[in-house]
Amino acid sequence: EAEVAQSPRYKITEKSQAVAFWCDPISGHATLYWYRQILGQGPELLVQFQDESVVDDSQLPKDRFSAERLKGVDSTLKIQPAELGDSAMYLCASSLGAGANYGYTFGSGTRLTVV
Amino acid sequence: GQQLNQSPQSMFIQEGEDVSMNCTSSSIFNTWLWYKQDPGEGPVLLIALYKAGELTSNGRLTAQFGITRKDSFLNISASIPSDVGIYFCAGHSNNDMRFGAGTRLTVKP
Numbered sequence: 538e539a540e541v542a543q544s545p546r547y548k549i550t551e552k553s554q555a556v557a558f559w560c561d562p563i564s565g566h567a568t569l570y571w572y573r574q575i576l577g578q579g580p581e582l583l584v585q586f587q588d589e590s591v592v593d594d595s596q597l598p599k600d601r602f603s604a605e606r607l608k609g610v611d612s613t614l615k616i617q618p619a620e621l622g623d624s625a626m627y628l629c630a631s632s633l634g635a636g637a638n639y640g641y642t643f644g645s646g647t648r649l650t651v652v
Numbered sequence: 653g654q655q656l657n658q659s660p661q662s663m664f665i666q667e668g669e670d671v672s673m674n675c676t677s678s679s680i681f682n683t684w685l686w687y688k689q690d691p692g693e694g695p696v697l698l699i700a701l702y703k704a705g706e707l708t709s710n711g712r713l714t715a716q717f718g719i720t721r722k723d724s725f726l727n728i729s730a731s732i733p734s735d736v737g738i739y740f741c742a743g744h745s746n747n748d749m750r751f752g753a754g755t756r757l758t759v760k761p
Contacts, residue, residue, distance in 0.1 A: 579750075582750075
């Protein structure tokens, strides 16, 4: 079964350092999402791509977070500098299209701990 | 923004018991979805509901899309130990999907 690949699975970084996460969506999925999930809460959307274009980044803290999907396939989410409050699970999801009827498939996530 | 209120926050039940959880919102959604998340993994879609009033089953799971489009419930019948996990409701409208805070289910054998 096709999967959304994310790496690394776990990342520990010191505050003020830079950190990056990578996501490879299911082949052919045009829409890619990055979500942040704080422990004990549901996922919250950070950024949505349609192919290589950003569709929604209204919840992305742009002073320190950036995301790109240069060729419309895999994507990178970066945090610089990391802060203690950034500790969370970062989930990537992909779908064929932007509507809910296409279904979202989530990756296993990257668990970030900032110390 | 849109906020989903999911309850209960947690449940401790005996194997074989039925479970019910629900989600309400102040806003209307076009689609309601229910996900399950195991520790250290991403959410996995269980059921999707596309029409107000729709009642859908998937094995021991049954979910309904409320008539007002502002609520949904999920029932699990005859729970088994592998039902343990966190269940999330999600509402989708206008290219935007919002999640509830989750219901943590513990099943005692």
